[in-house]
Every structure is written in C-alpha cells, then in structure tokens.
Amino acid sequence: MKSHCHITLLFVLLFTSVVFAQSTQPSGYIIHCGTLIDGVSSQSRHNIDINVSGNKITEVRQGTGAFSASPPEGRAYFIDLQSYTCLPGLIDTHTHVLLQGDIIVDYDEQLLKESTAYRAIRATVAVRRALDFGFTALRDLETEGAGYADVDIRNAIDRGIIPGPHMQVSSRAMDVTGAYPLLGYSWELELPHGVQVVDGVDGGRKAVREQLSHGADWIKVYSDRGGMVRPDGVLDDIPTFTLDEMRAIVDETHRQRHKIASHAAGLNGVHISVEAGVDTVEHGTYIAPEDLKTMVQKGIWYVPTPYLAHYRAQVLPRTAERMQQQIKIQQDTFRRAMAAGVKIAYGTDAGAFEWTISPAVQFPVMVQYGMSPMQAIQSATIQAADLMGMKDRIGSIETGKLADIIAVAGDPLADISILQKVDFVMKDGQIYKRPAGH
C-alpha cells in the first residue's frame, strides 16, 4: 500500500512538473531595464539588457534603447522594464522569520500559546512576504524559542516546497542562565526560553556542536543585556558570557568552519565580542572607538539595526524618550563606524516588527544617518552578500551570478524610500512578482 502510494505520487509529481515546465517556464528571459543599479558600480546605467538562462545571469549588455517587440530568441521571454530601475535582489542579514513582531503580538504569548508547528506555518508566510518585498536572501538570526524550525524553513525553500529567499539560519542562539526571556514568572514554573541557555566553556562548545549538527549555518550569541546611558553618553550594559566562555564558543564555531554573530548593544557586550573575534556585531547601539578599530583590524562586520528604535518609539509611546536617546547614540556610532572604515551590512531585525512592514523601511534611516543612497543599496546587496560568504553567487547583477533581480518604478538614488515598493521580483531565474501587463 505504502509503495503503491509513492509510485502514484511520483507520477503525479512528474506529470505536473512537465505540464508546469511547458506552460509557464521558458528556458530563459531577456530583461530590458530602463535603469540598472548593479550592486557594484558606483553609478547607475541606462538601457541595459540582462540575459537569464536557467537560474543564472548569462549576460549583461548595453541594450538598443526602448524595448522592441521582436519575437523571442528561441524560447526566451522578453520582460520590458523600460520605466523601471532594476537592482540585485535585496538582502537582509538580520531577521527572525519565526517571530511576528514582539509588541503587537506579545513575545511571551508567542512562546507560551503558539506551538512550533503553528509558528513555522506563520514563518512560511513571512518568507513569502520577504520575497514579495524584494528580499531574495536572508540571514535569519535565531528562532526565538522555535527550536530548529528555521532549518526546516530553509530546507523547504531550497527543495522548492515553499517559495522564499535564499536563507542562512542560526537556529536557537545562546545566552546565559537568567538573562533571556521568558523571565519573571513564578520560580515554581519551568518555562521555555527564546534561546538555548548555555553556561561555561564546556557548555558553550557543546551547544555549538549541537546546533551545527542540527543544521545551523551560523551561531548566534547574546553578549549583553540591560543598558543604561551614562552621563558621558556611553551606553553601559551587563555582559552575559565571560571572555573565556565567548572565546570558547567562537573557537568551536570557527574550528568547524562556521561563523558567529553576536548581539551586542553596548560597551561591554561589544568589547567582549570583538576581543573574542566574532564575525558580526549586531545592533551595536554604542561601540567604543577602540573597539571600532579592532573591528577594522579583524574585519568584523557591523550590522546596525537602526530602524527598530524608530519603530519602537512609534508603537510604544511610553518608550519614546528612551528610544530617542538610543537613536541619538546609534546615529553617532553609525557615523563613527563609517568614518573608521568598518564594514557595514544591511540588517533590520524584521520579525521584531511585523512582517507586513517591508524590511526596506530602513533604507531612509541609513541615508539619514550618513550613507549615500548608493552606499545604503550596496550595504543590502554586495556587502550583505559578502557578509554571508555568498559574494560569488548573489549581491550583484553580473554575468555568472544567480538571477536574483528586482525592479522599482522610479529612481531609488533620488528617492530611497521607493525601495519599499518593489514591482518585479525574480529569484534563481524564477519570477515571483511582476508589474501588471508585463
């Protein structure tokens, strides 16, 4: 009975894939872009044709001008984006697809009242939305109590079961005893945590081994909590892991040829992280000048998530004053990091705000903090791809790269906010969204 079902299923799958291939999947595309921002050049170019074959970009060439309605070469399909700007698919290097905002739907409720299966179902919608918003790759920085469900989401996308961006995932993340929610309930209750609780050098090494064995691409640690602004404007924090613990976790991660992201909001968390040699510093609201120097020396990435404080100030008016203080500190850190030459990649903490909001909402904030529109775009394309170790495959529109291409109506260099309205999305040579009539 069982094998019979499998054979029937196999026929159905074969049949449907053949029909699908014949009816909707041409062998390639020629995409005509009125304007192209390719992710690596400092200037945009005009009237560019991009050839796509299978899942790759096979040629990027100067077009002849306006789209010509000549018959397709072979079975390639023309896509006329004359009045659009094409860009590489956007990349967000700090997301939580298993979180649905943590204010409007209370964080504790998500952990206590929603099963992992339910949260994974919601995550399938989040990844589809990310794709619709033009984000064709994500680095997802922990499941917030949903175990290894991010590994399953990544695998389901890679196997073509559900649509979604390319994903690198970090599974459960780590923090020390008593530092991460759920907290504050009766001591008699055993409650879940939004992380794997890890203590000690041996505990750290063991947790890295466990998480990698279950399919994590990245390791993530929380290196501080709390946060109090000192009179001199420094954001002081309570460190979580000791330097010895952090060194062990970093060493075990690197020994196994993986990379490690560290949530570090303030003075001590950042210092311990960069001393231990993590690969990315997340948030970094305050970073001391000497730590910025170490980041440059060691090539450590800075993934500020500057939109989040603006979002919190809006939706939680009682935090507005504290958020304004953080915004001021982070804006200063951001400018100092740019001046010091620290590598900065685009990461928003999407999931900490609802997935109905495009992660592109952060571009105007980064421009306001001192990046040119082109720098902000590159932080979310070639730079983000570099952070993910995928620069050879994604992050720019160049021959040989994966065909991850988006388009917006208008010029994002003149108005960066239009990246929040993406009309065309191709990932891996497949179209997920296109303007009406195209």
Ligand SMILES: [Zn+2]
């Ligand atoms: Zn986060």
